[in-house]
Amino acid sequence: MRSSKNNAKALEAFIQRKAEIDAARARIKTLSDEHFNVHPDEVNWGDVGTLDDYAKLLKRIIDSAFHEGEFAD
Template sequence: MTRKATNNAKALDAFIAAKIEIDAMLERLVALSADHFDTNPDEINWGHVGTLNHYRAKLREITDSAFREGEHTK
């Protein structure tokens, strides 16, 4: 194998490993969301709202970057 092919194979392996990790994180988030982020809906308080808004802001950064939206718009 040439050096370029070896480097591409390593890059592909690293890409797939990162994708698998992201997919696992997304599955966990979906499950946590389905469970109201491990809270009882009858006991929601402003602390829960603040935590969820923090999560939302972090996810917005990621989706804006991935979809070239928000501050990542060209």
């Protein structure tokens, strides 16, 4: 019985974390659709650096999720 209770709690936590990820994805999509709140005529190298940082963080997540890059088996 205890294993079933632990599994139920694990499933509840898993679903909560998945919902957090889904919400974060939606926020990032909206921000991307808005060109990360930067007007094309106002783009500067700082904006490029910021997007580079975001891309590196996302690559780390993707590499981990798909066992690629530094996370390759």
